[in-house]
Amino acid sequence: MVIPDLSVSLGGLRVKNPVLSASGTFGYGLEFLPFYDISRLGAIVVKGLSLAPTSGNPPGRIVETAAGMLNAIGLQNIGVERFIGDVVPRLEDAGATFVANIYGKTVEEYEALARRLSEVPSLGAIEVNASCPNVKEGGMAFGATPEGVADLTGRVRGCTGKPLWVKLSPNVTDIAVIARAAEEGGADAVSLINTIVGMAVDHRSRRPELSNVTGGLSGPAIKPVALRMAWEAAKAVRVPVIGIGGIQSAADALEFLLVGASAVQVGTANFRNPRACVDILEGMEAFFREERIAALADYRGGLTLEKIP
Amino acid sequence: MVIPDLSVSLGGLRVKNPVLSASGTFGYGLEFLPFYDISRLGAIVVKGLSLAPTSGNPPGRIVETAAGMLNAIGLQNIGVERFIGDVVPRLEDAGATFVANIYGKTVEEYEALARRLSEVPSLGAIEVNASCPNVKEGGMAFGATPEGVADLTGRVRGCTGKPLWVKLSPNVTDIAVIARAAEEGGADAVSLINTIVGMAVDHRSRRPELSNVTGGLSGPAIKPVALRMAWEAAKAVRVPVIGIGGIQSAADALEFLLVGASAVQVGTANFRNPRACVDILEGMEAFFREERIAALADYRGGLTLEKIP
């Protein structure tokens, strides 16, 4: 039996397979050790890190929606120093390839995070969360304009030799333009999508369900939108695209590869099934074997657009 | 028992209740006559009309997604003349309040449609579908820029004395800016959202599910996004907002009213339950009665944002 080669290079970080965990849905990775060997995954993207520990939003942080959920966690995290001190050694012990997702309130904070994390030899890549609404620039999100994205990317690029991934917001008119801006700013890969801004209210109490009023929509509900954006981005840029959004099964993951993504990140699916990432990986391996596809590259981007004759 | 007053003015068209059907999901209204008396609804918005009959996209037009569906019908319709000749008299007979949703490939086509429809005395309003991707302006949708929306609205405004509703696309960075552009262009009301662009592929056949490759996502999956946009639009404009997107129940409809919409349109829900609109209306009436709310105006926009002390 031929073992398919699922390895792929994600902007300088070569991973053994294209199944990654999505930031904010996988904790610091260690929480999954009871369920499986996390070193089997292509990489683990940890919860978004800020310079100082962040306490996040008040309760009323999640609400379920049809085939999805809204979250407004507010990026509660232990801060970069405790991450480096406490978590990194344990991820190294676990043999995991890991990526730091970073988020700052100012460009300077992003720069400081990138510089500090570049000192961690075992860190695989830095993923810049360019989809945060609470930043300078007159309240407009960094991720919402090509200029904002290009500038942020360029500035972080100047601070790190690590592979640099930029995570894009779907709350934009044209994702292709935004993806190109990240590429031009020096991103080694783009990952998308982050959550879509949504809202839920209780018609009886007349109050929002989330303390933050709005939140980010994730889960199967958003998959069609995520897939379309991954396709548009893959056509627009030369750097690898990492597809994210609503992936629950190997079939879902394969769809993102088919439209041109080089890898995928699995998010909300981890909540219902803690083994989701590894189940998806195994399903993907089985598919490649069954279909006798020798390598990821032989499948990726293979969407046929011409009509059947 | 007090009968709550659910009537509301939608930019010059007073409707007896805020439950409307959404364009493209209700045919020409007559198809629902076997199920209930369509004159009970606030209004019926008919399938998007073009100047000439349009044949639409080749098969492979719909595909189901998680708690939603994608469609790429391509606006198949009988054209404005047959609508006026064949359909309007029957809608008049049925006693229905009805609204024409229009769509053109050029601004001139929109203008011609508006002029022609203005000659129909029984027509309640014109809803401009400003979310069509197949138009001039270098392939960029009218609905994607404030300038495009303001210009289209202004030009159609000049051609009709009917109440003018502009239906907005959700595929934009900032819906508030777009809604204001429609208002400044002279819209009497804005309706939103139209479908979110999505995509589905078959990972085995390696082909898109839709002949058009991408399609519009509708159904419960998009409700959180639609609700957020209705809220943002209602804060941004003075004209009435008509909320659309994933409404399946009276509770859903009430949520849109709570965040500031003056009325709602029910779309995809009609497919699974042909009585959806009237079920929602009855549920809404029951809620107002139970809660002893005398009039729609006493509930609408009543979202409480302050914390409970």
Added chain:
Amino acid sequence: MPNDRTRFLTARIVRNEGRGEIFYRIEAIIPEPVRFVPGQFAMVSGWPGNDPLLPRPLAVFRSGGSKGKGKIEFVYKVVGRGTALLSGLHPGETLSLTLPLGRGFDLEQEGRSYWLVGGGVGFSSVFPAAAALGRRRARFEMFLGARTRGHLPPKEWTPGGKEPGRIHLCTEDGTAGYHGRVTDAVLERMKGLSQESVERLVILACGPREMLREIAAAASERSVQAQVALENHMACGFGVCWGCVVTVWDGDQTAYRRVCREGPVFDAREVVW
């Protein structure tokens, strides 16, 4: 049997069971009996939640009852999520139904003899046609095709099964009846027909598209009237979404027609194959 007014109703399941290797039959009680034309269908849902979202089209298999209490039956094969959910429903639980829908077979032609061709689960609209023809004492034969013996419809569901020579079973692997595809059986038998018989013949067919295409071609060659029941993905089932169109000939132009409204039964010559 006239076409009844379309309605949306809630049905209470009284039976839902697998039969043979691959088929299920579901039987439910509805408030009033429904009259339908064979080939007509219902949009069926019943699972809780919004995923899957859309109802599924199923041919009306049987319908009966008397005033105040109707009965309705469907047969189905589990092929995906919707039908799998359907197969998990229990007696006492409910179905939502919109029915009867679409244009069924035209069986009311005088002096004709009918061939009914069902491939796979296609027998679900062919059997009601056979039952109706049987009641009218019209002449008909039935061709039923499946991959293998176990995939043929269970005997006890087959109407008019007693008359000899009336039913032609076909299996691709030869485990029952004619060894070969049902289309081959039909084509072979058609070859032997006199011109007179051919002129009286009406073929009604339901099954995979490839089967229908071949039947249509053979019928067209000998100018036999053929009515084919098409399938397509549907959102509404009653003509308002325009999602279910197929391409048909409209003079020498092509046009799109709704399977749920102008079909599911089409004149085979009309379809652009």
Added chain:
Amino acid sequence: MPNDRTRFLTARIVRNEGRGEIFYRIEAIIPEPVRFVPGQFAMVSGWPGNDPLLPRPLAVFRSGGSKGKGKIEFVYKVVGRGTALLSGLHPGETLSLTLPLGRGFDLEQEGRSYWLVGGGVGFSSVFPAAAALGRRRARFEMFLGARTRGHLPPKEWTPGGKEPGRIHLCTEDGTAGYHGRVTDAVLERMKGLSQESVERLVILACGPREMLREIAAAASERSVQAQVALENHMACGFGVCWGCVVTVWDGDQTAYRRVCREGPVFDAREVVW
């Protein structure tokens, strides 16, 4: 009873039935027995499709079995879509479970006497505590509150029900036991206690937040140790989404703690009420 390694597994339902007016009990077979600390919970799903999407937290009610074959039980009340779906599952169908989760009650304190307070379906984590204390022959009393008689847990589920004076039933409408809220019964009884008894006392409580708040206030007033099992909406249940936090005191600051990880059982003094 030590805390077992958390696992994700598929369970086969063997029983799922309503009891009394409002409660259900579901029993399922799992590959290996699970040891749990009373107050620990599982994330439970099992319905098909993605709507509802998230699993539901339920306290582990009972667990048993031997090597190669475990048994697990939950009791629940239907309050919304997830629990309604749960109540519609049949024997033979499967559940997905992640368990055991969270930090349970601390029952291992020497020389203490325990009051267990359960409001509504809160008995689901209080009964396992009672059973564990019973096995240890520790001293405990149980206070169970409900709106009305029919909303009290069925007698046959109640552990240690035979010993007189041990169980205090309370109904708000007076249809059974003490007429009033369970908190009032607890507060009244606490008033009569000597200082010595108070110092030995540990209160374990699970129920509506308002009930827990009042118990916490009364306990704090007399410096009684109180452990409260909190609820919150959860996405993951094992500490990775940070969705389930509650506000607690961290010195004189407040901080957010995860109900699923640092809880669901908290020291009552820690909670910002």
